[in-house]
Amino acid sequence: MLKSIIEFYKVSKPKPCGDGWTPESERRLKHLQWSTFLSATLGYGMYYVCRLSLNVVKKPIVEEGIFSETELGIIGSVLFFTYAIGKFTNGFLADRSNIRRFMSTGLLVTALVNLCLGFIHSFVLFAVLWGISGWFQSMGAASCVVGLSRWFDDKKRGSFYGFWSASHNIGEALTFIIVASIVSASGWRYGFWGAGLVGLLGALIVWNFFHDTPQSKGLPPVNQPKAKKVLTEAETADFNKAQKRVLLMPAIWILALSSAFMYISRYAVNSWGVFYLEAQKGYDTLDASFIISIGSVCGIVGTVLSGFVSDRLFKGKRNAPALIFGLLNTCALCLFLLVPGVHYWLDVTAMILFGLSIGVLLCFLGGLMAVDIAPRNASGAALGVVGIASYVGAGIQDVMSGILIEGNKAVVNGVETYDFTAINWFWIGAALLSTLCALLVWNVKPGGDK
Numbered sequence: 367m368l369k370s371i372i373e374f375y376k377v378s379k380p381k382p383c384g385d386g387w388t389p390e391s392e393r394r395l396k397h398l399q400w401s402t403f404l405s406a407t408l409g410y411g412m413y414y415v416c417r418l419s420l421n422v423v424k425k426p427i428v429e430e431g432i433f434s435e436t437e438l439g440i441i442g443s444v445l446f447f448t449y450a451i452g453k454f455t456n457g458f459l460a461d462r463s464n465i466r467r468f469m470s471t472g473l474l475v476t477a478l479v480n481l482c483l484g485f486i487h488s489f490v491l492f493a494v495l496w497g498i499s500g501w502f503q504s505m506g507a508a509s510c511v512v513g514l515s516r517w518f519d520d521k522k523r524g525s526f527y528g529f530w531s532a533s534h535n536i537g538e539a540l541t542f543i544i545v546a547s548i549v550s551a552s553g554w555r556y557g558f559w560g561a562g563l564v565g566l567l568g569a570l571i572v573w574n575f576f577h578d579t580p581q582s583k584g585l586p587p588v589n590q591p592k593a594k595k596v597l598t599e600a601e602t603a604d605f606n607k608a609q610k611r612v613l614l615m616p617a618i619w620i621l622a623l624s625s626a627f628m629y630i631s632r633y634a635v636n637s638w639g640v641f642y643l644e645a646q647k648g649y650d651t652l653d654a655s656f657i658i659s660i661g662s663v664c665g666i667v668g669t670v671l672s673g674f675v676s677d678r679l680f681k682g683k684r685n686a687p688a689l690i691f692g693l694l695n696t697c698a699l700c701l702f703l704l705v706p707g708v709h710y711w712l713d714v715t716a717m718i719l720f721g722l723s724i725g726v727l728l729c730f731l732g733g734l735m736a737v738d739i740a741p742r743n744a745s746g747a748a749l750g751v752v753g754i755a756s757y758v759g760a761g762i763q764d765v766m767s768g769i770l771i772e773g774n775k776a777v778v779n780g781v782e783t784y785d786f787t788a789i790n791w792f793w794i795g796a797a798l799l800s801t802l803c804a805l806l807v808w809n810v811k812p813g814g815d816k
Contacts, residue, residue, distance in 0.1 A: 375463045378582030395585055398577055402517050403526055405575035406510040407533045412568030413506040414537025416476040419561035421637050422545045422655055423554035425644045432487055439768020441493045442637055445500035446761035450754050452504025460508035470573045472505030477565025484555035516579050519588055531669055538662035546655030612740050612748050617810040620803050622752045625731040626759030627800035631699060632724050633760040634793040638767050645784045647708045657713050661721035668725020685808045688730045692801030695723035699797050703790040731804060739810050
């Protein structure tokens with residue numbers, strides 16, 4: 367059984383191909399490259415629809431008495447923790463896998479989980495299934511990154527990777543529009559079922575249009591592998607020394623902490639923003655979801671602009687734009703949370719600023735600043751430290767947010783009301799602490815020297 371599974375997920379066997387490239391093979395390569403890129407982008411966006419479906423239905427679930435706010439926070443955090451572990455393990459597995467099958471499997475399972483959740487009222491079973499979904503969710507990004515590496519050479523891969531990176535924002539926007547529309551019309555159960563159907567459609571798209579390797583299509587490899595180099599004992603020791611140095615660099619851990627706080631503010635809005643707008647400001651599910659989706663769309667702009675901002679305006683320095691956009695993130699949350707009353711265009715403006723700032727900070731604090739200062743042969747270790755810290759922060763956020771929201775709920779004249787004062791300062795405080803932590807590494811040079 368295990369042998370059959372391993373065989374199923376092995377990298378595709380190469381098909382016979384002619385000598386070198388011909389005009390016909392180059393045309394076919396271009397077609398398959400675009401097929402792989404577009405299906406990866408759309409498919410990973412649909413991963414996000416299945417991942418964020420819970421965020422749209424929290425208020426209706428609480429109103430029906432299915433789960434409390436604290437229970438929803440715990441359920442949400444389980445996904446983040448299993449996702450963090452999965453990102454580490456599935457990154458290794460994807461390198462050795464048929465990525466078409468690997469990515470299709472992840473999306474299929476997370477879609478089936480969503481279909482099941484519409485029928486479940488057990489807290490434990492719900493949390494277990496959501497945690498399983500989190501692990502399978504982590505198969506998506508790994509497959510896409512490996513696919514881009516297999517199908518695009520070094521000159522093109524960066525550009526296509528940048529456009530693919532916007533897929534999670536596309537997925538967020540689709541979730542807050544499509545799933546919210548379904549929930550508004552038919553109820554929270556249909557929100558999960560709708561997300562599940564989107565995931566099944568995505569799995570079919572990936573299965574049919576996402577390709578494993580050029581060699582499996584009878585084409586020469588796009589990236590000719592260099593002759594395998596056996597590391598000498600000294601080189602191996604140097605590599606191990608570099609990774610150990612990353613783990614001992616205070617600046618790396620400070621950046622990881624900064625990213626963790628930033629992820630708290632990011633997923634506070636992502637996970638609880640719709641709930642907040644419904645409970646505090648009286649928006650219906652569709653309007654609340656539309657406002658939050660604006661932040662997701664603007665995040666695309668922020669991500670795309672991040673490189674231009676640091677390279678052109680600040681001559682490659684990340685510290686100044688990290689400070690500017692960190693403060694912008696804090697100000698956007700203040701505008702969103704602290705202005706009393708219902709002001710539609712003010713909330714929209716806050717989400718525009720929030721999306722732009724988070725898009726930039728995801729690039730800088732989420733990895734680039736750590737890679738800049740880490741030894742060049744240990745950038746992966748630096749990304750790993752920051753990545754795990756980020757999703758642990760996201761998971762802690764969901765638990766704490768649920769506890770604080772439920773702990774400040776009261777029933778007045780038979781109507782449930784919420785005091786969001788504590789949650790407001792928790793979210794804003796996290797954004798501010800993220801900015802302050804980033805300031806602590808202002809003068810750190812590559813390699814960790816000041």
